[in-house]
Each structure stands twice: as C-alpha cells, then as structure tokens.
Amino acid sequence: MDLTRKDFLKMSGAGLGAGALVSLGFKLPAVAATEPLRVAKAKEVTGVCSFCAVGCGTLVSSHEEGDHLKVVNVEGNPDCAINFGTLCSKGAATIQKSYIDGELNPDRVTKPMYRAANSSSWEEISWDEAIKKIAQKVKETRDAAWIKEDDVIGPDGKPTGQKVLANRTEAIGSLGSAELSNEGAYLLQKVMRSLGVVYIEHHARL
C-alpha cells in the first residue's frame, strides 16, 4: 500500500504520533518497508466456563482460517464480576475440549453415539434415532418400575393396610447441569416430576 507522508499524517491522532514523526522527516521502518504486511484476523467473544457451578466468565479467541474461525485460546474475562479475569486450572484448560496442541481433540463427542446391549463398540446415530431410543427406554423403564401406591405406616412402624397414591418411579434419575439457567433448571425438574422421577439432582456442588 502506497501512503504519502500526508496520508500517514491524516491517519494519526492528535498528538505527536508516528504520522507526525514521518512528516518531520523520520524514516520509520514500518513506513519504509516495501514488503506487504502479513495481517491476520481474529475475534474474541465472551463465554461461560463449562465445568462447575461458579460460572466464571471467559473470553474465547478464534483466528480466521479461510471461511471459518478456529478457537486458539480461552482465558478469564476481566470484566466478569464473578472471576475478574481469573480461571482455575480446569477452566484454563477449557480449550482442550476442542483442540489439543492445535489439533482437533479426537475424544470430543460431537454426534450422538449408541452402544447396543452387550456390545463393546459405539456406533454413530442420528439425533432423531437417539431421541427416539431415549424416549423408548424412559417409557420401558418407567412402566417396569412404576410405583402406583405406598403403604401407610402406622406409629408402630408397621403397615396399616391402608394405601396412599404414589405415582412415581425410582428407576430413573436426573442429573442437571451447572450451566443451566434458573429457567432451564426449572423446566428440567418440571419434566422429570411429570414423569414421576423423584431422584432429581444437580451437579452444582462439584
């Protein structure tokens, strides 16, 4: 790019910066260089650490490579009032979920995987298949382990012969996520309760 001294001066701010110094006759190497600049582009976006319930703010940096972005760094977000730019060792290694030493992490699961009963290998299936299988298993398990009623226990600790409606299953448990919002967590427990699931847990204490 050919820039005259005047052009360069226009680019400068108000003070005695590089543009003014060039105008004063200094031969700054950056301006005198004839080789094209090797310019790379990148982007930073904010995120939330995916490990524990603290929810530390992160900054995820990605380089432009052709028509896509490649994540190159994850660091603490200094603007986040939860962690003020810091991350624990797990959080600081978040990038390894996607890339290890710049290469895609081969262990990262990006599609639904299915392992049939008694099989030792996993096979890739579609989301439609996965959701259908989950629904089938939930239905089968729920039906097989449905508790319709409970005995009413007397003061002596023995059944009184009376029954009370229970409508629950103890064969299914739900483990929520620390990354769920309050609204998401509410909806999850609501779905579970509507299925009769009583073992509803969350990994917020991790």
Add this chain to the structure above:
Amino acid sequence: MIIKTEDPGLKGVQKAIKQYTREYPDYADALRLYGQVMRAQQRTLRELKSELEMEQGEIDLKLAEGVPLLNPLELDIDLLKYRRLTGEICAVIAEHGPEGFAHCDEIASWEGLDEGDFARTRNDLLTGKRLSLGEKWSTDEEREIGRIILWEALAPFYRRCASILESKMEQAFWLRGFCPICGGAPLMGVFRSEDGLWLLECTLCHTLWNVQRARCPFCDESEGSLKYLFIGDNETRRVQYCEHCGIYVKTVDMRDTGREASLPLENIITADLDMAAAQEGLKPAGPGGAIRG
C-alpha cells in the same frame, strides 16, 4: 472500581525512553525526540496546581449520563506556562527533527496565543477546526505539525485536572469509547498486566479508563462485531476494530511482560498497525483528536 493513572515523572520518562530505544533501535531517533517532548510536559505538569473540586454525587451522575466530567472548552490555562511549553516543544523539534522546524518564531509571535485570542485557539484545536496560522505556513502538512505542537502543549494542563478527578471516578459507570474526564479520543489501549482489563488512554489528558473486552466501545450496535488484527504471529500488539462502525484502536497486551507500557511510545513503534488498519479501510478513533461529549 477506581483506576489511578500513574504519571511517569521525569525519571519514568527517561527510563521508558531508554527501554524502548534499546528494544526498538530502528525507532530510536523518533523515540528520543518524543522523549524530549514528554520531559518538557512533565516539567510543566510538576509546576501546575489545581484546586478543582467536584462533589461525588455530581461525578457519579455525569458518568451515568455519559457526560465527561470536565468541559474542556472552559478549563483555565496558565497562558504564560502554555506559551513557554509550546516554545520548548518547537525547540525540541527544531533541534532533534531530521528536517528541523522552520516555524518556531511564527508560533511564538502568533496572535492566536495572545490573551484575547487564546480561548478561541484552544477551542478550535479541541474541536478539530482549522487554525488560522498565517500565510507563512505554506502546506497542510506544516499546518498539521503546528497544530500537533499546540495540542501536545495542552496536555499537562488537562492532565493536572484529570489526576484529581480520576480518583473519584467509578469506572463501571462509563465504559465508553471517549475519555470520561475531558471527552478526548483514545490514543491507544492496553490490556492491564495484572488481569487483562482493557484500558484506553486519553490522547489529551492521558487518563486511563476501562472499557469492556469483546465489545466495541465506539458504537451501540456492537454485539459480536469487535474483531482484532495483528501482524505476523505477534498478538501482543493488535488493532481492535469494530466491523459495524469501522473504528479501530491499537492495543498492547502487557500480561506476561513484567513491565508497564508507555502508550505514547507504543503509539510510535506500532505504526505498522496503523498501516494495516488503513489497508482494511478502518478509521482511527478520533482523527485529529477532536473531543466529544
């Protein structure tokens, strides 16, 4: 959060010039010249006193409303000291500039620096209006140099007032792309060494203020539009720019360096970033340094 800008003082300037000329020998002459200007500014700053007072409630209210704390067009400036500093900067450029400087006497005798005209000159400078420097200034380039000298001589007067106000300034109320104290454009930015907080330095009063990483400080339509470019593999010096408004500010990442940056000197050694930004069709934040607010 309160951020205090540390004035380097004469020793600090000397140390910074020594360090930068050692690290960037190709820029040594330019850095030394600017170092002399900084020393002259620091000497004047040391002489200045300010009795500026502002209630905390007024400060908080102005910041929350997006109004800079000072009206830079109404600041009292000691004209005698201003004229002396202008002369010193002219002398530095005449002595250390490769092509000298032919207009020292014209600036010294210019009626724009007389008592009656100075307020208008100061306000034209700050608002980016053309200065009527006279016929002896034959080219736009010369006039721009004259303007820059006059601008540099203003800096210590605004710095003195800013140093009083910044200690009462809650940064969370601001987060904008122009100076919370005088409304000046940012000269450059830095990712603070201890935590990576993005701070911008005012081109006029040299106050440091905080803006959010990953958000454009210059426009409101910035969701996801802030990007950066860098040269080669050196991501520590970058151009932070907004795809939406096309404004950029150069920023240096001081984490892991074990030292503090001198942003006026960084501004000189990162001229290649200005060129890269120009190639991309980006505009600097505040060309000509006109104030806002």
